[in-house]
Structures are given as structure tokens and as C-alpha cells.
Amino acid sequence: MKEPDLPELDIPSANLLPLNKTKIAMLNITLLLPFIVCLSFLWLVEEDHYRIEKSQSEYIGEKITIKGPKAYISGLEHCNDLPEHLAFNTKCIQHPKAQFEVTELTNSCHNCLDAERLTKPRRLAYQEDLTFTVIDSFTAQTTSFFMNLFNGTHNFLLLKDEHGRVVEMSEVRYELFKEAVGQLSREEAAIKSAYEMQQAQGKVMKTFCFIDVGIGSHELMERAKKMRKDFGLKELIELSPYQHCPPNRSDGFILYADDFNAYLTFQYYLMEWGVSGRWID
Numbered sequence: 498m499k500e501p502d503l504p505e506l507d508i509p510s511a512n513l514l515p516l517n518k519t520k521i522a523m524l525n526i527t528l529l530l531p532f533i534v535c536l537s538f539l540w541l542v543e544e545d546h547y548r549i550e551k552s553q554s555e556y557i558g559e560k561i562t563i564k565g566p567k568a569y570i571s572g573l574e575h576c577n578d579l580p581e582h583l584a585f586n587t588k589c590i591q592h593p594k595a596q597f598e599v600t601e602l603t604n605s606c607h608n609c610l611d612a613e614r615l616t617k618p619r620r621l622a623y624q625e626d627l628t629f630t631v632i633d634s635f636t637a638q639t640t641s642f643f644m645n646l647f648n649g650t651h652n653f654l655l656l657k658d659e660h661g662r663v664v665e666m667s668e669v670r671y672e673l674f675k676e677a678v679g680q681l682s683r684e685e686a687a688i689k690s691a692y693e694m695q696q697a698q699g700k701v702m703k704t705f706c707f708i709d710v711g712i713g714s715h716e717l718m719e720r721a722k723k724m725r726k727d728f729g730l731k732e733l734i735e736l737s738p739y740q741h742c743p744p745n746r747s748d749g750f751i752l753y754a755d756d757f758n759a760y761l762t763f764q765y766y767l768m769e770w771g772v773s774g775r776w777i778d
Contacts, residue, residue, distance in 0.1 A: 545577040546584040547591055547637045554634030554668065556654060561671070563599070563627045564679035566689050568761060569662070570598045572619035579616065587614040591637045591653060595665035599627065599674075602685045603765070610769045618729040621762045623692055629656035629664065631671075687776065688761070695757040703760065705767075706742035706749035707774040714748035717772050721750060724770035725763060733759035742777065749774060 576589040583589070587610055590598065600621070633655040652668040666674075681689065695701045707717045718738065725734055735753040742749045754760040764776065 545640060546579070546581055547576050548640050549577075549591060549593075550636050550638075552634045552636050552652065554631070554652065554654060556631045556668070556671065557634055559631045561629050561631070561656075561675060563629070563674050564677070565681060566602055566623065566625050566685065566692070567627055568600050568602055568621040568623055568765075569664075570600055570619060570621055571596070572617055573598060574616055583614055583616065585639070590665050592635055592655060592665055594633075595655060595663050597662055597664045599664055599666065600765075602688045602761070603682065604768065607768060610766065612723070612727055612770070615727055618727070619762065619766070620728075620758060621765050622758050623761055627658060629658050631655070632657050632663075634668075684776070687778070688764070691760070692757055695760075699755065701752065701754045701757055701760045703752045703764075703776055704739060704742075704749060704778050705752065705772075705774055706739075706747060706777050707772075709747065710773050712771075712773075717774070718748075718750060720770050720772045721767065724767060724772065727770075728762060728766065730759050730763055734763055749777075 570588075573588060573590045575593060575595075576584040576591055579587075579589060588598070588606070590596075602623075631654050635653050635655070636650050637653060638650040654666050654668055654671050656664045656666055656671075658664065691701055691703060705721075707714050718736075721736060725731055725736065733754060733756045737751045737753065739749045739751050740746060752760060752763065754763075
């Protein structure tokens with residue numbers, strides 16, 4: 498008996514396999530395309546850099562007194578009003594109702610500001626024993642997909658002082674202020690002493706000595722003058738060259754100011770303008 502003919506099997510040749518892989522890859526892209534388009538649309542329609550949403554913090558209604566000397570920072574712009582590269586790379590205020598931030602007398606945030614990121618002059622104002630009431634809370638989250646990979650949602654509080662000024666503060670910072678014992682660092686103690694002297698004599702006189710980091714004292718002096726100009730302090734602060742810094746009679750300058758807050762602002766941001774050194778009195 499003759500065996501029945503078997504149908505030929507359609508076996509793809511080896512040179513067709515890469516084509517099949519390409520088709521599979523194209524299919525995957527096609528399936529992902531609606532998701533990619535959706536994300537792109539969301540990024541385009543989202544105008545704000547940060548999404549602000551009301552929250553219900555346990556601290557609302559609480560009163561706090563922050564002991565010792567601190568400073569208000571004014572002139573900070575709202576993050577959503579800035580270009581994106583500035584909103585993500587410098588200190589700014591999140592909530593539209595906030596006007597100020599509260600800080601220690603010395604700047605612990607280095608490389609947070611420079612001439613290119615300063616959109617308008619800032620000012621520090623010396624204060625002691627601040628009393629606040631927590632009036633509201635909110636969360637802030639960046640609307641950038643890539644920034645969200647590294648930054649989550651942050652919790653903030655709005656505080657009002659006895660004069661009606663509204664301050665923005667993170668919950669973490671608020672908790673640190675609650676636990677603080679009010680002990681001053683050596684630098685903060687020197688600033689407090691300068692404030693008391695200014696109140697008694699009506700002026701501030703402080704000496705700053707450069708630290709040689711291969712730049713040269715002339716360049717460091719020029720940077721100090723530029724910082725004074727950038728912050729609109731030229732009419733409020735006088736800088737006089739000084740050539741007797743210990744221990745080797747190196748260079749520096751003497752600062753003269755009638756306005757204590759002008760000096761406070763100058764010393765707070767001086768290092769950010771690349772002026773290396775220290776105050777010696």
C-alpha cells in the first residue's frame with residue numbers, strides 16, 4: 498500500500514528569524530505608544546513645576562516659640578514663577594501665601610546660589626525669640642517625571658508670627674526647631690555680639706581674612722565687591738582693604754555698615770560667591 502503524502506511543513510529559514518524579532522519589537526513599541534503619548538501630553542499641559550495640595554497636619558493650631566537669634570529671609574521667589582532650571586536648583590518658596598523663610602544666622606547650604614541663579618536681591622532680617630502659630634499645611638511634589646524618580650512628596654507648614662507675617666517651613670525643619678535647645682555656635686555668638694554692639698553704637702565693623710586657595714587676594718576682593726553689588730548693598734556696606742590678617746599678615750577687608758541686616762545678608766551669602774576666608778572678630 499502506498500503511504501499517503503504528508504503536507505510540507507513551513508519551517509522559517511534561519512535568515513528570517515531576525516525579521517521576526519524586528520516585528521516583535523515593533524509590536525511592543527506600538528503597544529507602548531499610547532502610554533508614551535499620554536505621558537508626553539501630561540508633561541506639556543502641566544505648567545507648574547510643583548503640584549501644591551492641601552493637607553491636614555497634626556501641627557495645625559499649634560504654637561511654637563523658637564528661642565535665640567534667627568533671621569527672616571525675604572526676596573525669595575515662588576518656585577512656580579521661576580524657570581524650571583532655577584525652580585529645581587535654588588531656594589524658593591512653594592506656597593503662594595508664604596512670604597518668608599526662617600533660617601539660622603549662618604548659611605549651611607553651600608552651592609545653593611550664585612550670580613546666575615540670583616533673580617532678585619534677597620535680605621536677611623535679625624530676629625530673636627520668634628513665636629508662631631501653625632495656620633495651614635500642604636504637600637509639594639514636582640511635576641517632572643524624571644525629578645520624581647529622585648524626589649517624593651514633601652510636607653510643609655504655613656506659620657504666622659505675631660505681626661501677621663506668613664512663613665513657609667518643612668515639617669522636618671519645624672520638628673527640629675521644636676527640639677532645639679537654643680545653644681549658639683561660635684559664629685552665631687559672634688553675630689549676636691555684633692548685633693548688640695550695633696544697637697549700642699549704631700554701626701557694624703567686622704574684619705574678614707581671605708584664605709588662599711590659589712585664586713589670589715585681588716580676585717577674592719573683586720568677588721566680594723560683586724556680591725555686594727548683586728544684592729544691592731553697595732550703598733549700605735563699605736569694604737576697605739586690610740593687610741594685617743594673622744598669622745602671616747595676609748590680605749582681607751574691613752566691613753563698615755550702619756544697617757545690621759545689610760551686614761547679616763552679606764556675611765550669609767559671601768561664601769556662595771566664592772570668597773573663601775573667615776571673620777576674625
